[in-house]
Amino acid sequence: MQSPRSSVTSHTATLTTDQATQLVAHLQAGPYDLKEVPYARISGAKKDLNVTLYLSGKLVVQGKGTKDFIEFVLEPEIVGAATLGYESTLDPSLLDARIGVDESGKGDFFGPLCIAAVYINKSVLNAWKTVGIRDSKSVGSDAQILHLNRAIRETPGCQVSVIAIGNEAYNRLHVRHGSVNTVLAWGHARAIENLLERGPLLNPPPVRAISDQFASSKTTVERALMTLGKGVELVQRHRAEEDMAVAAASIVARNEYLQRMKNLEKEFSMPLLRGASAAVEEAARKFVERHGAEVLPRVCKMHFRTRYRVLGEPEPPQNPWKKHTKTSHQEK
Numbered sequence: 001m002q003s004p005r006s007s008v009t010s011h012t013a014t015l016t017t018d019q020a021t022q023l024v025a026h027l028q029a030g031p032y033d034l035k036e037v038p039y040a041r042i043s044g045a046k047k048d049l050n051v052t053l054y055l056s057g058k059l060v061v062q063g064k065g066t067k068d069f070i071e072f073v074l075e076p077e078i079v080g081a082a083t084l085g086y087e088s089t090l091d092p093s094l095l096d097a098r099i100g101v102d103e104s105g106k107g108d109f110f111g112p113l114c115i116a117a118v119y120i121n122k123s124v125l126n127a128w129k130t131v132g133i134r135d136s137k138s139v140g141s142d143a144q145i146l147h148l149n150r151a152i153r154e155t156p157g158c159q160v161s162v163i164a165i166g167n168e169a170y171n172r173l174h175v176r177h178g179s180v181n182t183v184l185a186w187g188h189a190r191a192i193e194n195l196l197e198r199g200p201l202l203n204p205p206p207v208r209a210i211s212d213q214f215a216s217s218k219t220t221v222e223r224a225l226m227t228l229g230k231g232v233e234l235v236q237r238h239r240a241e242e243d244m245a246v247a248a249a250s251i252v253a254r255n256e257y258l259q260r261m262k263n264l265e266k267e268f269s270m271p272l273l274r275g276a277s278a279a280v281e282e283a284a285r286k287f288v289e290r291h292g293a294e295v296l297p298r299v300c301k302m303h304f305r306t307r308y309r310v311l312g313e314p315e316p317p318q319n320p321w322k323k324h325t326k327t328s329h330q331e332k
Contacts, residue, residue, distance in 0.1 A: 011061040011070055014132030015053065015078070017140045022078050023053055058130060097121040097204045099195055099232070100245025101188050101211040104136070104253040106180065109280050109306045110272040110299055111261045112166050113183065116253035117191035117209070118152065119159040119202050120245045127155050128244065135241035136250040142258055149255035152248050159201055161194035162256050163187045171302045180303075184214055189224035196232065208233040212240040264299055272299060276306055284310040 015023060024042050027034065032044030032051070043052040049065035061069055103115045131151050139145050153160055165173065165187060173183045192209050195202065211221070213236045222234055240246045265272050268291060273280045284306060288296060293311055300307065308315040 008067040008070070009062065009064060011059075011066050011074075012130050013059045013074075013079070014130055015057050015059050016132075016134070016138060017057075019078050020053060020057055020059075023051075023059065023074075026073060026077065027051060027053075057132065095122045095125060096208070097202070097206045098243075098245050099192055099206045099209040100240075100243055100247070100249040101191055101209060102136075102241065102246050102250040102253050103184060103187065104250070104257040106184070107276065108257070108274050109276045109284065109301060109304045110274065111257055111264065112164050113170050113187065113301075114165070114253045114256040114260065115163040115184070115187035115191050116249040116256065117161045117188075117195050118245055118248040118252060119195050119206055120248065121157055121204060124155050124158045125244060127157075128248075133244060133248050133251065135247045136254040137241075139251065139254075145251060145255050145258060148251045152252060157203070158248075159195055159198055160252055161191045162252060163191045163194070164256055164260060166260075167299055167301065168297055171297050174301070174303050181214055185221045185224045188221050192225065192232070206232055208235050210235045210237070210240050210243050210246050212236065212246070213238045268299065276304055281306050281309055 020041065027042055027044040030044070030046075032046050034042065034044050037043040037052055039054055039056075041053045041055050043050070045051070047065070049063040049069055050061070051069065052060045054060070059074075061074070097120070099117050099119050101115065101117045103113060105111050105113045128151075131148070133148060133152065136145060139148065152158060165183070170183065173186070174180065177183060188211055196206075209232050211234075221236070225234070241250055261272060261274070268287070270287065270290065271283065272287070273283045284296070284300065287299065288310060296302070296307065296311075305315050307313075
């Protein structure tokens, strides 16, 4: 019986800017006959293989050499991940209807915490084959985030839920629970529940909800789930953004964070930087000078160490175990 790999004679994908640059370099350096193709950035051919990269970022690979090109060039050197699409033949669970959950803003001093849950099924996955849905951290610009967010929301069968926790609410929750992970767990659970409440719109019903491993145990989220959520398998794992549902959720969450940051900047007529760097600390000092320390909780996460440095307050001692946890860089 012929394997799925051996029958691959064509492949399409959407490359990021960096990936496209690497592919161009490979084609220019390799034994390819380069030719001009309308609307193409570069096109090269050799025995049993044609490779064309269009200006849009779309890559088209054709010929009997497609499998080898993907396996030995595209996956290891350009993309750094499996792309052929035969994985779903070997592992049918990759086509299961499911929910992906991710967040944005957790490591940013300024701005809200935004959590997104995205439901996908087989038809959604098929529609996304050439869209370029991927982890938001690998998306090159805010404009691309906006474009991909729109594509996700407009895909028939896809359902999206967003929980945006504004700074004042976030600070109250953090004081009450004393933990970023507890606030995250509540947000993840609420986003999942919001999707499940749509019932027949999730067709077929999701068999699991997947998120990144942000707590030592998934029971943190399980305890926060309500009636509907307890009927779905909860999966937490490292590098969860490699799953298409989680990657889509990361884009939707990032888009929500970016839009809300724009609104805050407009409201207070000054730039509010992302992250928790020295430049962010300086921006926070300027904010306090202009608007006053009492307004700071409206735009920032007050448990960050940046807050103590900006306000000249003594910093609380840092728990030694936090140095090795995922959230240690966020509580600065």
